[in-house]
Amino acid sequence: MKFLNHYKAEVENSLEQFWQNYEAQNWDVPEREMIEAMKYAVQNGGKRVRPILSICVYDELKVEPQCGRDTALMIFNSIEFVHAFSLIHDDLPALDNDVIRRGNPSTWKQFGECMAILAGDALPTLALDNLINHSPENKLKALLHVLNQAIGMNGVLGGQVRDIYFDTHPVSYDALVKTHQGKTGALIKCSALWGGILAGISDADLETLSDYAENLGLLFQIKDDLLDLDGEESIVGKKLGKDVDQKGYVYLLGESETREKLKKLKAITVAQAEQLGSEKLAELVAFVCDRKS
Ligand code: IPE
Ligand code: IPE
Ligand code: MG
Numbered sequence: 453m454k455f456l457n458h459y460k461a462e463v464e465n466s467l468e469q470f471w472q473n474y475e476a477q478n479w480d481v482p483e484r485e486m487i488e489a490m491k492y493a494v495q496n497g498g499k500r501v502r503p504i505l506s507i508c509v510y511d512e513l514k515v516e517p518q519c520g521r522d523t524a525l526m527i528f529n530s531i532e533f534v535h536a537f538s539l540i541h542d543d544l545p546a547l548d549n550d551v552i553r554r555g556n557p558s559t560w561k562q563f564g565e566c567m568a569i570l571a572g573d574a575l576p577t578l579a580l581d582n583l584i585n586h587s588p589e590n591k592l593k594a595l596l597h598v599l600n601q602a603i604g605m606n607g608v609l610g611g612q613v614r615d616i617y618f619d620t621h622p623v624s625y626d627a628l629v630k631t632h633q634g635k636t637g638a639l640i641k642c643s644a645l646w647g648g649i650l651a652g653i654s655d656a657d658l659e660t661l662s663d664y665a666e667n668l669g670l671l672f673q674i675k676d677d678l679l680d681l682d683g684e685e686s687i688v689g690k691k692l693g694k695d696v697d698q699k700g701y702v703y704l705l706g707e708s709e710t711r712e713k714l715k716k717l718k719a720i721t722v723a724q725a726e727q728l729g730s731e732k733l734a735e736l737v738a739f740v741c742d743r744k745s
């Protein structure tokens with residue numbers, strides 16, 4: 453899966469370029485301090501799975517590219533900004549109360565709660581600015597719509613509030629899936645759709661891509677729950693053993709059924725990638741399911 457490292461390096465480059473331009477603006481000291489926290493949350497490690505998925509879709513499926521490849525990479529940075537916002541707030545004492553993220557102090561631990569809340573708030577607006585600055589005019593509405601869905605009640609925020617609710621209420625399998633489709637799946641789906649939209653693929657292919665990405669998002673969270681159970685804390689880079697007693701697939705289905713679920717859904721999702729004609733998108737499924745962090 454050498455292509456994944458290559459894509460990751462391209463994503464990192466594009467992010468670096470973004471920050472260089474952004475930091476060069478004429479900011480006062482308070483804003484500068486917040487930008488430091490925002491940048492920390494984005495740059496502090498991370499697998500970059502979402503923008504990697506976006507650029508992979510763009511490369512693999514492109515029919516009539518709606519913008520150049522470097523512009524596409526710059527646009528995909530916005531997804532990582534939204535992801536970083538969700539992680540900052542997820543780690544806050546009022547939510548998961550986690551002090552370690554990506555093997556380093558979580559943003560609130562490093563900069564204090566006040567700054568973490570504000571930096572988290574600022575990141576989605578940064579994502580929008582970056583999107584508006586670089587999107588092709590005729591695709592802006594579609595990209596905005598998909599992103600807003602991924603952040604809002606049907607996405608990260610809806611998923612997070614469900615996640616908190618089910619800490620103290622019984623959860624059914626369907627309710628759990630819906631929670632994960634929101635908190636994790638929605639942004640992964642958005643990443644794939646952004647790639648597809650900028651690649652100019654047909655509506656029919658967008659549908660297939662959407663199904664593929666929904667399954668990839670579920671696989672991602674099933675694997676996250678399994679890593680919570682049996683991952684190596686120093687490799688995963690976050691506190692583990694948090695979900696087993698309260699929620700998640702392992703709690704609901706048990707370990708062996710969860711593994712079986714991962715295996716079956718993996719096969720289905722690989723087949724969807726093949727239907728889209730992309731070996732790389734199939735390999736990305738394997739990466740998500742076999743990852744150690
Ligand atoms: C962690 O996402 C949060 C979940 C949605 C499970 P990632 O595992 O993609 O986090 P990073 O960006 O690689 O740290
Ligand atoms: C969080 O899910 C998903 C987000 C929207 C950030 P988790 O709480 O399971 O993520 P981790 O395990 O802390 O990364
Ligand atoms: Mg959480």
Ligand code: MG
Nearest residue numbers: 542543548550
């Ligand atoms: Mg968490």
Ligand code: MG
Nearest residue numbers: 676677680695
């Ligand atoms: Mg987790």
